[in-house]
Amino acid sequence: MALRSKFDPELQGLSKNFRLTKCTGLHGGGCKVPREVLQKLLEDFGQSQYKEEHFMGGMIMPRLGIGMDTCVIPLRFGGLSLLQTTDFFYPLVDDPYMMGKIACANVLSDMYAMGVIECDNMLMLLGVSSKLSETERDVVVPLMIRGFKDCADVAGTSITGGQTVLNPWCLIGGVGTSVCQPNEFIMPDNAVPGDVLVLTKPLGTQVACVAHQWLDQAADKWNRIKLIINEEECEKSYHDAMFIMSRLNRTAAQLMHRYGSHGATDITGFGILGHAQNLVKQQRNEVNFIIHNLPCINKMAAVAKACGAMFGLLQGTSAETSGGLLICMQREEAAKYCTEIKKIDGHQAWIIGIVEKGDRTARIIDKPRIIEVETLDDGTVQSIPPVTTTRRSSQIKPQITTPLKQPRLETSEPVSAHMDQAVSSAPSQEIPITTVTSVHDGEVAELTQIDGTVQLLQCGDQFQQQQAVGQVQYQQ
Amino acid sequence: MALRSKFDPELQGLSKNFRLTKCTGLHGGGCKVPREVLQKLLEDFGQSQYKEEHFMGGMIMPRLGIGMDTCVIPLRFGGLSLLQTTDFFYPLVDDPYMMGKIACANVLSDMYAMGVIECDNMLMLLGVSSKLSETERDVVVPLMIRGFKDCADVAGTSITGGQTVLNPWCLIGGVGTSVCQPNEFIMPDNAVPGDVLVLTKPLGTQVACVAHQWLDQAADKWNRIKLIINEEECEKSYHDAMFIMSRLNRTAAQLMHRYGSHGATDITGFGILGHAQNLVKQQRNEVNFIIHNLPCINKMAAVAKACGAMFGLLQGTSAETSGGLLICMQREEAAKYCTEIKKIDGHQAWIIGIVEKGDRTARIIDKPRIIEVETLDDGTVQSIPPVTTTRRSSQIKPQITTPLKQPRLETSEPVSAHMDQAVSSAPSQEIPITTVTSVHDGEVAELTQIDGTVQLLQCGDQFQQQQAVGQVQYQQ
Numbered sequence: 025m026a027l028r029s030k031f032d033p034e035l036q037g038l039s040k041n042f043r044l045t046k047c048t049g050l051h052g053g054g055c056k057v058p059r060e061v062l063q064k065l066l067e068d069f070g071q072s073q074y075k076e077e078h079f080m081g082g083m084i085m086p087r088l089g090i091g092m093d094t095c096v097i098p099l100r101f102g103g104l105s106l107l108q109t110t111d112f113f114y115p116l117v118d119d120p121y122m123m124g125k126i127a128c129a130n131v132l133s134d135m136y137a138m139g140v141i142e143c144d145n146m147l148m149l150l151g152v153s154s155k156l157s158e159t160e161r162d163v164v165v166p167l168m169i170r171g172f173k174d175c176a177d178v179a180g181t182s183i184t185g186g187q188t189v190l191n192p193w194c195l196i197g198g199v200g201t202s203v204c205q206p207n208e209f210i211m212p213d214n215a216v217p218g219d220v221l222v223l224t225k226p227l228g229t230q231v232a233c234v235a236h237q238w239l240d241q242a243a244d245k246w247n248r249i250k251l252i253i254n255e256e257e258c259e260k261s262y263h264d265a266m267f268i269m270s271r272l273n274r275t276a277a278q279l280m281h282r283y284g285s286h287g288a289t290d291i292t293g294f295g296i297l298g299h300a301q302n303l304v305k306q307q308r309n310e311v312n313f314i315i316h317n318l319p320c321i322n323k324m325a326a327v328a329k330a331c332g333a334m335f336g337l338l339q340g341t342s343a344e345t346s347g348g349l350l351i352c353m354q355r356e357e358a359a360k361y362c363t364e365i366k367k368i369d370g371h372q373a374w375i376i377g378i379v380e381k382g383d384r385t386a387r388i389i390d391k392p393r394i395i396e397v398e399t400l401d402d403g404t405v406q407s408i409p410p411v412t413t414t415r416r417s418s419q420i421k422p423q424i425t426t427p428l429k430q431p432r433l434e435t436s437e438p439v440s441a442h443m444d445q446a447v448s449s450a451p452s453q454e455i456p457i458t459t460v461t462s463v464h465d466g467e468v469a470e471l472t473q474i475d476g477t478v479q480l481l482q483c484g485d486q487f488q489q490q491q492a493v494g495q496v497q498y499q500q
Numbered sequence: 501m502a503l504r505s506k507f508d509p510e511l512q513g514l515s516k517n518f519r520l521t522k523c524t525g526l527h528g529g530g531c532k533v534p535r536e537v538l539q540k541l542l543e544d545f546g547q548s549q550y551k552e553e554h555f556m557g558g559m560i561m562p563r564l565g566i567g568m569d570t571c572v573i574p575l576r577f578g579g580l581s582l583l584q585t586t587d588f589f590y591p592l593v594d595d596p597y598m599m600g601k602i603a604c605a606n607v608l609s610d611m612y613a614m615g616v617i618e619c620d621n622m623l624m625l626l627g628v629s630s631k632l633s634e635t636e637r638d639v640v641v642p643l644m645i646r647g648f649k650d651c652a653d654v655a656g657t658s659i660t661g662g663q664t665v666l667n668p669w670c671l672i673g674g675v676g677t678s679v680c681q682p683n684e685f686i687m688p689d690n691a692v693p694g695d696v697l698v699l700t701k702p703l704g705t706q707v708a709c710v711a712h713q714w715l716d717q718a719a720d721k722w723n724r725i726k727l728i729i730n731e732e733e734c735e736k737s738y739h740d741a742m743f744i745m746s747r748l749n750r751t752a753a754q755l756m757h758r759y760g761s762h763g764a765t766d767i768t769g770f771g772i773l774g775h776a777q778n779l780v781k782q783q784r785n786e787v788n789f790i791i792h793n794l795p796c797i798n799k800m801a802a803v804a805k806a807c808g809a810m811f812g813l814l815q816g817t818s819a820e821t822s823g824g825l826l827i828c829m830q831r832e833e834a835a836k837y838c839t840e841i842k843k844i845d846g847h848q849a850w851i852i853g854i855v856e857k858g859d860r861t862a863r864i865i866d867k868p869r870i871i872e873v874e875t876l877d878d879g880t881v882q883s884i885p886p887v888t889t890t891r892r893s894s895q896i897k898p899q900i901t902t903p904l905k906q907p908r909l910e911t912s913e914p915v916s917a918h919m920d921q922a923v924s925s926a927p928s929q930e931i932p933i934t935t936v937t938s939v940h941d942g943e944v945a946e947l948t949q950i951d952g953t954v955q956l957l958q959c960g961d962q963f964q965q966q967q968a969v970g971q972v973q974y975q976q
Binding site for chain 2: 049061062064065094095097099100101102104106108109110111112113114142144145147149152154161162165166169184185186187188189191192193195197199201203205
């Protein structure tokens with residue numbers, strides 16, 4: 025994939041200092057009202073609406089309310105349901121066209137999380153920044169609209185309405201709606217112990233965008249991270265993030281049907297942990313979600329770490345925009361799912377965690393593995409192949425712990441406050457993962473084809489029979 | 501109707517100076533991007549999507565796109581259509597609960613304009629102002645949400661999702677969606693010459709809100725109008741405006757089916773003339789809309805006039821929020837419609853203009869009649885009964901021009917820039933309308949029962965047979 029040339033304001037007749045991201049004080053999914061505040065503010069709606077069975081002419085129709093990606097409303101006609109979602113936010117990239125695409129992909133992602141492939145209609149929500157000059161407005165807004173529309177075209181849907189207001193900050197988003205037969209969507213509440221968690225896009229979009237803003241506009245802040253990434257790497261990660269965010273999760277949604285998804289959500293403003301927590305609360309079965317791997321845009325884990333608590337990327341709380349789907353599936357199916365998504369779209373998906381018996385909580389293990397991810401020249405998104413010859417990795421003697429005699433994964437302690445340190449002791453870009461050759465039930469061969477880094481876990485009740493394949497232990 | 505007691509910030513634990521309307525720089529429907537700018541920005545969508553026939557399994561399905569209140573999307577199932585609308589804006593009243601109701605009523609109004617009675621789902625869009633303190637936020641936002649929800653309850657629908665973001669300005673709105681059979685909605689494109697135009701709520705909501713803000717917070721501006729209205733009148737018109745805006749157009753929509761609406765729109769940010777122009781452009785037949793009467797919240801015409809070109813109320817360009825429906829109907833049916841709406845809801849509706857042959861333009865006549873409207877103690881909205889004993893009206897010798905030998909109504913000149921002057925010479929609150937006794941085909945008796953002020957016009961081609969009933973001419 026040729027790099028999309030950077031948005032040049034001057035080429036568009038604007039001042040060279042024009043930055044779309046200056047038209048807001050908050051960026052992308054990070055503009056969400058904090059989850060606990062939101063729940064407090066929305067408590068008027070009560071829990072009763074949250075999820076309820078709805079009797080409709082003798083049929084039990086699912087109904088899903090506030091809190092999840094997409095609401096499901098039983099209709100008066102022939103067992104049909106209305107699935108609907110809305111999302112809007114502020115610019116987090118400076119390329120208006122890409123910003124439009126990202127906004128559209130982000131709205132549709134909520135539908136895809138429900139397995140909905142056909143969006144019957146989109147509305148576009150637009151806030152035109154009152155800070156824009158007339159010239160800027162006439163350049164920037166049509167570009168954003170075109171990006172939004174082009175993305176809708178790719179998704180096979182169209183935009184037939186919306187609302188446009190003046191606002192201090194530039195604002196873009198939309199509403200997606202689909203009327204579906206029962207087999208056209210997947211309720212996100214059927215995870216069972218033994219399932220694994222799949223993620224279809226890497227994390228770190230917010231970190232990449234903010235780091236790029238620092239490089240571009242805030243030398244003092246850039247100085248905090250310039251020993252971690254150089255300018256070229258920063259530009260690359262920003263570019264990668266833009267394309268990752270503008271990509272549709274449509275194939276991911278299609279394959280959820282083929283490989284039997286038990287429920288999914290998409291990762292946006294509350295970070296992977298926040299959305300995992302939302303999803304696990306929806307479950308009919310008493311389960312927990314345990315996240316072991318964090319696929320991140322290359323270098324973003326290190327940047328986040330260098331910034332202390334600012335991003336929360338490694339804690340799973342860093343906001344994402346138009347992130348991947350987080351899907352619960354049987355682990356055998358998950359492997360096939362990842363293989364197939366790669367075959368169709370070229371992009372990698374990752375098995376990042378497990379579903380076990382529990383009390384409907386989600387957490388990240390104490391020492392999650394960071395999987396570094398980059399976009400290749402052909403435009404596909406892949407885990408970075410293992411580095412086996414670096415000075416540091418040569419100092420590390422990997423101890424393959426397969427099969428494990430002892431459970432490797434903590435099952436009870438909360439997400440550690442010392443996670444940074446844990447990551448520090450195991451810089452993932454240097455994990456010599458190619459040394460993993462063990463197989464478990466013949467599945468690893470397939471899984472290592474998928475991403476070269478996946479941990480496959482067999483989880484019985486209480487982890488009695490837990491085994492980890494490919495878990496790497498460091499001796500330093 | 502007992503007056504709703506004024507929102508008292510101190511009773512809610514807030515500073516006595518707290519004003520919701522300070523959390524925005526623009527207010528209500530006035531936040532819309534100007535119509536011509538919007539059309540320019542949206543031109544990417546092309547006219548092709550604007551309205552097109554859509555062939556669907558042998559059926560011709562209507563499809564309505566950007567520009568009208570509600571989009572109509574043919575679905576894949578059984579001749580069903582998806583009708584959908586969105587609207588959001590900024591606080592224009594200081595009572596958070598009423599603001600929530602208004603926002604909800606405003607969204608639903610778009611559906612009602614299409615004759616849709618049942619809204620299958622609502623999403624709520626919320627921008628929590630970053631200017632609010634935590635205390636303010638925890639008081640104000642739940643009140644707004646409750647108002648929104650209560651209004652949705654009255655409308656028989658529910659809110660099952662939405663998006664909440666932080667924003668410099670407080671923002672509230674929603675998305676309404678209905679899946680309809682063909683007979684459940686009315687396409688707004690079938691006006692024919694000879695129809696009349698009905699309006700279901702008075703104009704002047706923006707003027708009333710702004711005047712009240714001046715009284716409350718801007719003594720210099722208040723001084724400009726304090727000779728026109730006193731404080732009590734200002735409080736009353738503000739209170740009336742709040743209730744008018746929070747009222748649903750649902751009965752108005754129901755009766756559109758019974759009395760054969762040929763098409764309708766609701767009056768919001770572009771003012772009555774702007775929305776009339778939008779509606780007339782949608783028509784299949786070559787028609788014009790001519791507006792003769794402007795029902796306005798009491799005193800608002802005079803306030804607007806005193807403020808020069810600021811509001812455009814008399815020019816039909818003053819923004820409204822959650823305004824009335826503007827409906828094209830056969831005139832006989834319109835009379836029955838107005839009678840029935842009054843019977844059911846208690847509120848008056850007005851015949852305000854005519855549909856004639858033309859080139860799809862809308863205009864207000866040079867000297868429109870201002871109908872002063874107030875909310876009575878029982879909560880119903882009515883034209884103010886004629887004042888026959890004022891000093892001024894006693895100076896005026898009404899000349900009943902019925903039947904006219906000459907056409908009374910201009911048919912070609914644009915809306916006059918001197919309309920203020922025209923109104924000035926005919927202060928409507930003093931129109932001795934009770935002197936109108938002429939009948940035309942026996943209909944006036946019925947019409948004067950409706951509002952006491954209506955002009956009924958019989959319009960043939962080119963006004964060859966035009967006759968005005970009840971047209972009052974002043975000799976000064």
